[in-house]
Amino acid sequence: MIKISNVSKIYKTDSVETVALSGISFEVKKGEYVAIMGPSGSGKSTLMHIIGALDSPSSGDYFLESQNIAKLTDDELADIRNRKIGFIFQAYNLLPRISALKNVMLPMAYAGVSKDERDKKARLMLAAVGLADRMFHRSNQLSGGQQQRVAIARGLVMNPAILLADEPTGNIASVQADEIMQIFDDINRQGHTIIMITHEADIAEHAKRIITLRDGKIVADKKNGSKRKHTR
């Protein structure tokens, strides 16, 4: 479903060229649960931006559901992000002044879904992440874990091809972090494809496959079946 083919990303600042990714190739199939690991500066954030259609590669191709999206316009990329990718950010990135429900409705508003439909779906999603009683709270009235659950509801509400999570538990206390990872496991079991960027080994253990990056190259790509039941 995802095919990254010989993708490079080079940042040019004045005279200095920084190679963030150099000729990376890999595939992710539907229903996979992949963790991308690596120390800071390994290029994992750049890779996530490219997978998330937030940025375009300098060279190479990126096929998402057999559509090459390496060379689309800004508005076409916006459409891809809206329909095919659900984002979970480290800092949640909810709009602070509006209710949890409105936050979850936002991607559907950009997709042109009718208001009634938006309301119905958003309520279902919030109930699914256990926030049925917090729908009308503004996001700045919620705890970190609750905010991230709202973000997961928002990320899934368009039923995207990939759920793309960037350090999803980085800002959350460990008890709540376990709850979040539990939700991820459940989502994956229901058939959603998850790609998660993290530098924490015990978080990466939840994934079924771990790709390790270093200096813009893949240094390891292995199945992770053995410790599947691991919990802290």
Next chain:
Amino acid sequence: MELDEIIKESLSTLGLNKLRTGLAVLGIIIGIGSVIALISLGQSGQKSVENQIESLGANLLTVMPGGVSSGAVRGAAGGGTTLTVADAKAIESSTQITTIMSVSPELQRRAQVVAGRNNTNTQIYGVYPQYAQIRKINTTSGIFLTERDLTSMSKVAVLGPAVVTDLFGEGANPVGESIRVNGQMLRVIGVVESKGGSGFANRDDIIYVPLTTAQKQLFGVDYVSSIAVEAKSQDVMTQAQDQIGYLLLERHNLSDPANADFSIFSQSDILSTASQITTTFTMILGGIAAISLLVGGIGIMNIMLVTVTERTREIGLRKALGAKKKVIIAQFLVEAIILTVTGGLIGMMVGIGISWVLSRVMSLPFAVSALSIALAIGVSGATGIIFGWYPARKAAGLQPIEALRYE
């Protein structure tokens, strides 16, 4: 995303920072308010000038002598000596001229006038008794000149209120007193009511004497400086103008109208000239006020740029969730337009209020045109689009990664 949702969202965003929103709107209120107040004031002034000119007689034609032609040089209208009482009498008695009611030749000169120890320099008008009727002049005390005064060359005078004040003091009744003009003693027989005007057009700073007295006794001339003709109605003004023109050309032995040694003005000619002047004046006032609107617009732009910077992360998130450029542009443009149109509507009410107060204070007629209302809404909306466009474009052009990273 529907427009009504964007508007709703913008309103709640603007409501979050009420002081800032209020100050941004204030700039537009002042801008639109002053444009409307000054344009209304200009229009009131225009109406007042028109009323004044019309009060002097709307059916009035004035025949002025043309300048003496010498070779290719032609003197200014009003400077010549080519019109006489005989011309006036011919106009009055001509059987070809069917459209006029009365004719009044006038001789206008400035002279020094003395009464007791006071003296003043004023306009002396030698006129026919009909002048009072044609120019709609009423006396506040005494009487106007009579037919007998004219035929017997009486040494009598009717004074304008400003002359009375200059010579006899405010509110005095000078009827029966004497004044001295060019060495001749004249007896005051009446005072006319105030007509307003100021400077050289002051119709109160004036002394009326019989035309015969002015020509023979005071100034020793036999021409007249103008002939006032009252047409039967406003509809026959052009016809009367033509008839008088042909008669005078014939009397002055001129075949080519281009060489005419006289000109005929109607009150409407003067009215349109005056209107032109006041319109220009209104435009200048409006232009000055428009500068404050420009400043208000720049204030809106400034606030919108600050807003875009403050909400960089929010914009990045919206773009990451799939907001297209035009949605982001619409969001910020709608906010700017809400600010300016709100300011425009309040400014319109403030402007109308100010012009109402001013028209009361300056006793001008109160005029609010549909134009100023259309202007308030149109211009404020346009201001929002013009000054909101750049910040909105800036917001829409933000790259989602950069924006999400922004702290």
